[in-house]
Amino acid sequence: MYIALVGFAVFPSTHPDLRGGVSADRRVSTLFSRHHEEMNMNRYSLFARTTVAAAALALVLAGVSRAEEPAKQQPQNADPHAGHNHAQPANPPQKITVPANQVKPGQPAQLRPGETAPLPPPNAMKGPATPVKPTPGQDIPAPTVVLKEGEVPAIKFDTPTYEFGRVRSGQEVVHDFWFTNTGTGPVEILKVRPSCGCTTAGQHDKIVQPGQTGKIPIRLNPGNASGPIHKTIMVNTNVPGEGSTVTLHIQGEVWHPIQATPTSASFGRLTSEMAASASMERKLTIVNNTEEKVTVSDPKSSNPSFKATVNPLEEGKKFELVVTVVPPLASGPVTGNIELTTTLADMPKMLIPVNAYVTADVDVTPNQLTLPANRNGNIQRQFFIRNNTPNPVKVSDLASTNENLKLSIVETQPVGKAYRLTVDIPQDYVVASGGDKITLKTDNKSVPTLTIPINSAPSIADVTKQFGTTPTQTTPGAATPAAPAAPAAGAATGTAAGAKPATPPVQQVPPQAQPAGSGTPAAGSGK
Numbered sequence: 001m002y003i004a005l006v007g008f009a010v011f012p013s014t015h016p017d018l019r020g021g022v023s024a025d026r027r028v029s030t031l032f033s034r035h036h037e038e039m040n041m042n043r044y045s046l047f048a049r050t051t052v053a054a055a056a057l058a059l060v061l062a063g064v065s066r067a068e069e070p071a072k073q074q075p076q077n078a079d080p081h082a083g084h085n086h087a088q089p090a091n092p093p094q095k096i097t098v099p100a101n102q103v104k105p106g107q108p109a110q111l112r113p114g115e116t117a118p119l120p121p122p123n124a125m126k127g128p129a130t131p132v133k134p135t136p137g138q139d140i141p142a143p144t145v146v147l148k149e150g151e152v153p154a155i156k157f158d159t160p161t162y163e164f165g166r167v168r169s170g171q172e173v174v175h176d177f178w179f180t181n182t183g184t185g186p187v188e189i190l191k192v193r194p195s196c197g198c199t200t201a202g203q204h205d206k207i208v209q210p211g212q213t214g215k216i217p218i219r220l221n222p223g224n225a226s227g228p229i230h231k232t233i234m235v236n237t238n239v240p241g242e243g244s245t246v247t248l249h250i251q252g253e254v255w256h257p258i259q260a261t262p263t264s265a266s267f268g269r270l271t272s273e274m275a276a277s278a279s280m281e282r283k284l285t286i287v288n289n290t291e292e293k294v295t296v297s298d299p300k301s302s303n304p305s306f307k308a309t310v311n312p313l314e315e316g317k318k319f320e321l322v323v324t325v326v327p328p329l330a331s332g333p334v335t336g337n338i339e340l341t342t343t344l345a346d347m348p349k350m351l352i353p354v355n356a357y358v359t360a361d362v363d364v365t366p367n368q369l370t371l372p373a374n375r376n377g378n379i380q381r382q383f384f385i386r387n388n389t390p391n392p393v394k395v396s397d398l399a400s401t402n403e404n405l406k407l408s409i410v411e412t413q414p415v416g417k418a419y420r421l422t423v424d425i426p427q428d429y430v431v432a433s434g435g436d437k438i439t440l441k442t443d444n445k446s447v448p449t450l451t452i453p454i455n456s457a458p459s460i461a462d463v464t465k466q467f468g469t470t471p472t473q474t475t476p477g478a479a480t481p482a483a484p485a486a487p488a489a490g491a492a493t494g495t496a497a498g499a500k501p502a503t504p505p506v507q508q509v510p511p512q513a514q515p516a517g518s519g520t521p522a523a524g525s526g527k
Contacts, residue, residue: 141190143238145207151185153210153239155246164220164252173220177233177248181208188238192216195232198223199250222254226263229254257347258294260286265306265323265338267356271388272331272446275358280325284352286310286340288317294344296321303336305329306354310340321352329358361389362447369423369438369454377427383452385409385419389444392416397441400454404429407438431456 147153158178167173181187187208192201198221205214222229230251237244265282274280288294293316299308304326311320323338333355340350364385371379387393393416398407406424423438436454 139191140236143188143190145186145188145238147185147238152183153181153185153187153237154183154243155187155237155239156180156182157246157248160246161249161251162218164250166253166255167222169222169224169226169254169256171222173222173250173252175218175220175250177216177218178213179208179216180213181210183239184210186210186238187214189214189216190236190238191234193234193236194218195234198225199231199233201233216248218248218250220250225254226256226259227253255289257290257344258286258288258296258342258350260284260321260350260352264353264355265321266354267325269357269359269388270325270329271359271361273361273389275325275329275356276327278325278327282323282354284321284323285313286319286321286350288344290344292344293317294342296340296342296350298341300339301336301354302339303334303354305334305356306336306338308338308352323352323354325356329356331358331360333357359388360447361444362387362393362442362450364421364450364452367452369452371425371431371454371456373457375425375427379425381423381425383421383423384412385421385440385450387417387444394443395419395440396443397439399440400438401436402429402432405436405438409440 156179158180160177162175162177164173164175179187189204189206189208192204194201200219200221202217202219204216208214216233216235218233220231228251230249233248233250235246235248237246262284265284267280267282270280286296288296295316296310296319299310299321301307306323307326308321308323311322312318313320321338321340334357335353335355338352338354340352342348342350362385364383366383369381369383385395395409395416398409398421400407404426407421408424409419409421412418412420421438421440431454438452438454440450441448442450
């Protein structure tokens with residue numbers, strides 16, 4: 001660079017800015033000044049180019065990081081049942097699409113970290129076997145088999161639906177469900193779950209290598225079932241994707257040598273007036289399904305509130321059983337059995353269940369309110385007034401013995417059939433020593449007034465004082481949440497607003513009332 005400057009000084013005519021005979025010192029000073037200006041401009045240009053390059057590099061790195069983020073969230077060969085949480089995953093596996101010309105027949109696609117194995121080939125799930133998602137809450141073990149890279153298990157059942165035809169009641173059905181591993185990795189059977197207790201699974205093959213077969217033995221005990229029957233068996237495997245769970249089916253028909261239709265005589269819900277009528281009856285048809293002729297006779301009732309007679313319809317083949325109410329019937333559930341004698345050696349006796357539920361013309365459920373001893377806030381309870389007669393009923397004069405209770409009532413069904421009563425109870429409400437009550441009037445002559453007693457459950461201190469020991473477990477009345485228009489009879493209890501209510505007891509819902517003299521039974525009942 002200095003040689004060039006000397007050259008410019010010696011030969012000034014060679015540079016356009018130094019022409020004109022300027023002195024050597026000035027020429028050199030001018031050249032140095034311009035050189036510094038050019039160097040400064042180069043520095044600024046280099047800084048700008050460096051800044052732009054750094055920004056572009058940062059954008060590229062950010063894009064790569066985002067592209068790799070799903071892979072970090074879902075590791076390779078992740079167990080879909082880890083932690084036994086079988087709800088839909090936040091990042092569901094995606095099916096990998098690989099061009100056909102890149103994969104040889106029978107060879108699985110190679111997976112990159114973060115990718116999920118493809119679903120089994122379509123022929124691996126051929127037939128009625130239904131892939132289903134695991135049911136939340138089911139305890140499915142994690143796989144013990146560690147798949148190598150490229151190994152993808154697949155399962156195919158020979159007969160995913162087994163039709164056993166027609167069997168006699170009490171006869172067990174036994175069947176082996178055979179399957180083949182059509183994949184490239186070991187198939188592991190994690191769990192076999194029949195749909196009900198009448199269906200059980202035996203010892204089955206746990207791990208099956210590619211190309212090998214295994215079996216799952218199933219035993220069905222239909223018991224006293226009658227007619228068409230269908231049961232399912234869910235099989236959980238280590239197969240990736242939606243095909244990890246397969247549903248097997250076993251179905252057919254169960255028949256009885258002698259069969260009653262319907263299987264029981266149900267009178268449903270009866271009012272006191274209806275129960276007092278001796279004309280209430282149910283009719284059932286009894287059919288002999290065997291080749292030989294039989295007789296059915298000598299009906300005996302286990303409850304004197306019912307009686308029965310048998311009438312032949314077709315000699316040796318068909319009979320009619322008539323069950324009649326014998327008044328008076330006690331309030332509440334009334335049940336019993338009708339025992340019949342037959343001449344069939346394999347079935348000398350038959351039992352026909354009979355039931356009814358006797359209630360008032362108008363009733364309220366729950367029929368009382370029991371409050372817990374300790375309440376942490378305001379609570380609300382609901383009661384349901386039901387008209388069991390065909391005539392409409394009006395409700396009026398709603399009142400309570402404590403003005404702190406707020407009462408409201410609405411009609412939930414038209415023409416005076418049902419009402420919902422809501423009771424708001426403040427935290428500072430205290431039940432009177434003799435108990436409180438809620439009353440309301442109706443225009444039904446047999447039930448002019450309905451009364452709901454209110455009481456408080458004893459506290460732990462009260463129980464300790466009375467019995468001298470602290471109880472190991474105290475349930476201060478189960479909470480009764482809002483229920484449908486026809487809840488079961490029982491006691492209503494309270495829970496503080498916002499607090500978790502105690503589990504309500506399981507209660508039987510009585511059958512619905514039927515008009516007096518009606519010969520049409522409730523669904524599933526006789527006649």
